[in-house]
Structures are given as structure tokens and as C-alpha cells.
Amino acid sequence: MQKREPEYQQNILAQNLTHKERKLRLRWLIVISALPLFGIYAAFGIAPQTITQDIVTQTITEEVPLPVSEAVAFNESSYWQTEVVRRDDTLDSLIDRLNIKNTEAIAFLKYNNEASLIAAHLRPGRIIRSETNAAGVLSRLEYQVTPEQTLTIEAADNGYRLVKDSPDxxxxxxxxxxxxxxxxxxxxxxxxxxxxxxxxxxxxxxxxxxxxxxxxxxxxxxxxxxxxxxxxxxxxxxxxxxxxxxxxxxxxxxxxxxxxxxxxxxxxxxxxxxxKSFLRSPLEFTRISSGFSLGRFHPILQRMRAHKGVDYAAPTGTRVKAAADGTVDFVGVKGGYGNVVILRHDNGMKTVYGHLSKFSQGLRSGKKVSQSDIIGYVGMSGMATGPHLHYELLLNNQHRDPLRVALPxxxxxxxxxxxxxxxxxxxxxxxxxxxxxxxxxxxx
CATH class of the missing domain: 3.10.450.350 (Nuclear Transport Factor 2; Chain: A,)
Structure with a gap:
């Protein structure tokens, strides 16, 4: 007959086995949990050590602007615009093309005494520049009224101000x-x-x-x-x-x-x-109405006659210059020449200027003149059908063609x-x- 252990002993044994299993499981759990730590430790052991004591930490602060609405940003932007003054331009037409809209700037341009110089000196081909925003508010305007002077109109605390300056x-x-x-x-x-x-x-x-x-x-x-x-x-x-x-x-x-x-x-x-010691022409680059000819049909006398000079067509009042240094030999009225000036020069040369409308102030016989001095103004006095200068050149009292003679x-x-x-x-x-x-x- 098999001998059985008492029931309470079996329960104790079962409890003992269960306790051992639990301890075993606990050990395995500890080992498994330690594996990652072991890997980290191994990594630090293999990798070279990092020196940290020389690292300087720094805090960087960057200012980021707050977003601005597209409408506000556009209105606050300014734009330069350049225009060339046209032949028929007025101050109003330029204000319109330059997109100047604010009434304060327009009033300053029109009614300020100094700013009115712009309107008075509009010349075709000159440059005018303006700076405005999208709404047409003027910040700055520049216009060169003469080669030596620029007018600048700029916004100020109390409206606008004008500055005169020599252009750069x-x-x-x-x-x-x-x-x-x-x-x-x-x-x-x-x-x-x-x-x-x-x-x-x-x-x-x-x-x-x-x-x-x-x-x-x-x-x-x-x-x-x-x-x-x-x-x-x-x-x-x-x-x-x-x-x-x-x-x-x-x-x-x-x-x-x-x-x-x-x-x-x-x-x-x-x-x-x-x-040249002598100017070829006493007028600045003008159209010649009739050239030198020994046989020219005279428009008033209606017959052929020698025309011992050159006629320069030019508007009445065009300035007439002395062809060379010399002395006034005659100034006054002389026959068909009308108002005439005769100059005596060195080397036996004379020049004659006829059909003048008037003489230069203070011109008189015996007065010394220099080349290009103004001696009179184009007209149609004497026997002339229209405003022009009649010009003659004489050498030893002999007429020479002013357009062909060799000049000193x-x-x-x-x-x-x-x-x-x-x-x-x-x-x-x-x-x-x-x-x-x-x-x-x-x-x-």
C-alpha cells in the first residue's frame, strides 16, 4: 500500500514550488530589463568621451516682425516716377502723369511763390521726378529748372517745403x-x-x-x-x-x-x-536766302545787278556779330542798305552789315569791337523784301565772296x-x- 503524504504537506510543497517559480521569473525579468542599460553603458565605453566643460551655451533672440496686412504694406510703399517734359505739357498734365493726388501737394505746387518756378520753366526734354505712395501722396519732387539749379519739393512736418540746390x-x-x-x-x-x-x-x-x-x-x-x-x-x-x-x-x-x-x-x-581771325558767317547757322553772284535779278529793281555779298535769311531781331576784331567805320543809314554798320579790320579788310532793324546800344564810329561782339539786329530796312542780313566782305576795297575767300x-x-x-x-x-x-x- 502506497504511502501518501499528508494533504497539508502537499499544499506546502505546492506553495514552495510556486515561490521558486516566482523568484526565477523575477530574476529573468531583471536580466531582460537590464539589457538596454548595458547597451548604453557599452556605447559610452566604446565611444570617445565628449569634453563638455569648454562648451559655451548662448541664447539667440531673433526679432520676428508681426505680419502686416497686404493693404497697409502697399499703401506705405513709395515709388519713384520719371517723366520727360513734352512740348504741350502744363503743370496740371505733369501732376496727372506723376500720379500726385493729395490736394496739399497740388496746392503747394500751384500757389507757392517759389514752387511756381516749375510751371514757369517747363521746357521740352527736361526731366521731372516724383516719389509718391500708392494713394498718390507726394513725398518728394525734383525738377531741374536750369542746368545750374534744381528745385526739390519735399514733405515736412507742417506740409511741404522747397529746397534750391545745384544738381549733382x-x-x-x-x-x-x-x-x-x-x-x-x-x-x-x-x-x-x-x-x-x-x-x-x-x-x-x-x-x-x-x-x-x-x-x-x-x-x-x-x-x-x-x-x-x-x-x-x-x-x-x-x-x-x-x-x-x-x-x-x-x-x-x-x-x-x-x-x-x-x-x-x-x-x-x-x-x-x-x-579763324574772321567768322565765315556773322550769324549763327542760319538759312541763306541768296548766295554770292555777279549777276543776280534784284527783286525790287526788277533788273540784273551784281550782288556783291551774301543774304542770310533770319527772323527780325536775330543778333548780328562782328566777323572779326576791328573799328566801327560807319554806323547809320546809307541808301539801299538801310541801317548799316561798316567795320574796318587789319590787312585792308572791311565788312558790311546791311538792312538792320536797329544797332547795338552805344555803337558809334571809331569804337573798337571784338570778334563775335553784337553790333546790331536783323531787319528789313532799305531795299529789302523780307527780314535778312546783307553781308559783304572787301579786301582793299574789292568785293570778295564771303563764302569762298581764304580767311586768315x-x-x-x-x-x-x-x-x-x-x-x-x-x-x-x-x-x-x-x-x-x-x-x-x-x-x-
Missing amino acids: VVMRSVFKAATINSSLFGATDAAEIPDQVAIQLAEIFSGDIDFHSDLRKGDRLVVVYEVGYSHGEPVRSGKVLAAEFVNNGKSYRAVLFRHPDGHSNYYTPEGKSLH TAVPIPAKYRQEFNLASSNLVAQLELLSRRQVAVLE
Whole structure:
């Protein structure tokens, strides 16, 4: 008979086994839980140690602007606008094109005594600039009333104020080329060369070229001249620095040389002065109504007669210049000449200026005059069918054609300035030759 253990002993054994199992399970749980810690410890043991004592911590604070609504941001922005004054512009039309809307600014522009200079000096081609916001409120307006003065209107605490200032002008060299089709002004207009530069060209080469009658279709010119820029916009034309004019196949060149004593003059690249002792014409570049002829049908006398001079058509009041240094030999009324001035010059030469409307104040016989002095004004006194200047040139009391006679030239470049001139001239001539080659290449 099998011997059985008492029931209470079995319960105790069962309890003992259960307790052992629990301890075993607990040990395994501890081991499993420790594995991640062991891995971390191993990683630190393998990886090189990081030195932390030299690390400096720094707090960075960045200011982030609060978002502004699109409408507010747009209205507070300002915009610069540039306009070129047109021939028919008024102050009102410019205010409209510049988008100036606020009544305070408009009233200041119209009724302020100094600001009214803008309206009084509107000239085609000049630049006017304004700064406004999207609502048309004016912040600043700039206008160059003359080459030497700029008016600036700017917003102030109590409205607007006006500041007169000399413009900040930067001079730059501009290179242009033109080809003659009909006239000098027609060619320069097509090439966008300013009238002031065209007039300078006519004066520079007038001793060699008669711009009224000698020009030929196909004649060409290249010119280097100064342009003054303010705020990136051209505001005025300066002097011609160098030019070449090819007339009827013959080339004429001129370079500007500024003497150390302050005055300037034009010379050929070889140093020969282009300044003539006599002006070829006593008027600034005007249309000739009738040229020199020994047999001309007189419009009043209705018969052929010698016309020993040149008639320059010009509006009444156009200024007449002395052709050269000299002395007044006669001033008054003389037959068909009407009001006339006769000047006596060196070397047996005389010049006659007829049909004048009036004489310069203080002009009298025996008075000394210098070349280009104003001696009278164009009119139609005497036997004249319209306003013009009748001009004669006499050598030893013999009439000469003013357009054809060889006129005395001035002195060449002084020897003491020769080295400086050669340096300046060579640079300018190199620019002319480059521009001329390009022009010929385009024409071919």
C-alpha cells in the first residue's frame, strides 16, 4: 500500500514550488530589463568621451516682425516716377502723369511763390521726378529748372517745403555718328544728337565747311561730346571733345584742348588752330536766302545787278556779330542798305552789315569791337523784301565772296603746351578712328 503524504504537506510543497517559480521569473525579468542599460553603458565605453566643460551655451533672440496686412504694406510703399517734359505739357498734365493726388501737394505746387518756378520753366526734354505712395501722396519732387539749379519739393512736418540746390551732375563722354541726307539738323535729329552739339559742330568746322550750301548727301560725321547725368538721366549737353566731318570726300577733324591757363580751343590733330581771325558767317547757322553772284535779278529793281555779298535769311531781331576784331567805320543809314554798320579790320579788310532793324546800344564810329561782339539786329530796312542780313566782305576795297575767300587763321598750339596736347589729341583721335571705322562698316 502506497504511502501518501499528508494533504497539508502537499499544499506546502505546492506553495514552495510556486515561490521558486516566482523568484526565477523575477530574476529573468531583471536580466531582460537590464539589457538596454548595458547597451548604453557599452556605447559610452566604446565611444570617445565628449569634453563638455569648454562648451559655451548662448541664447539667440531673433526679432520676428508681426505680419502686416497686404493693404497697409502697399499703401506705405513709395515709388519713384520719371517723366520727360513734352512740348504741350502744363503743370496740371505733369501732376496727372506723376500720379500726385493729395490736394496739399497740388496746392503747394500751384500757389507757392517759389514752387511756381516749375510751371514757369517747363521746357521740352527736361526731366521731372516724383516719389509718391500708392494713394498718390507726394513725398518728394525734383525738377531741374536750369542746368545750374534744381528745385526739390519735399514733405515736412507742417506740409511741404522747397529746397534750391545745384544738381549733382556727373559728366560722361558720349559717342555718336550720323550721315547727311538733307541737312545737318536732319542728320543729328536722326542720330539723337542734341541741337546744342549740332550748333557746336557748325561753329567748329564753319571755317572750312559752309553748312548752308556745301553739304552733300552721304556726308558723314562722328562726334565725342560731354553729357551731364543726374540720377542716371541726361540733364544737359556739354562741350564737343572731338569730331570728324567728311564733306564731299574730304575729312576734317577737330579736338578740344583745355589750356592750363583755363581757356580752351579747337585744333586739328596736328596742332593747327581751327579758330579763324574772321567768322565765315556773322550769324549763327542760319538759312541763306541768296548766295554770292555777279549777276543776280534784284527783286525790287526788277533788273540784273551784281550782288556783291551774301543774304542770310533770319527772323527780325536775330543778333548780328562782328566777323572779326576791328573799328566801327560807319554806323547809320546809307541808301539801299538801310541801317548799316561798316567795320574796318587789319590787312585792308572791311565788312558790311546791311538792312538792320536797329544797332547795338552805344555803337558809334571809331569804337573798337571784338570778334563775335553784337553790333546790331536783323531787319528789313532799305531795299529789302523780307527780314535778312546783307553781308559783304572787301579786301582793299574789292568785293570778295564771303563764302569762298581764304580767311586768315589764328596761331597754332603754343610750343610749351605741345606735349600735353599730343597726349590728349592722340587719345581723342583714337576714339574718332574707332567710331569712324564702325560707321563705315555699317554703311557698307
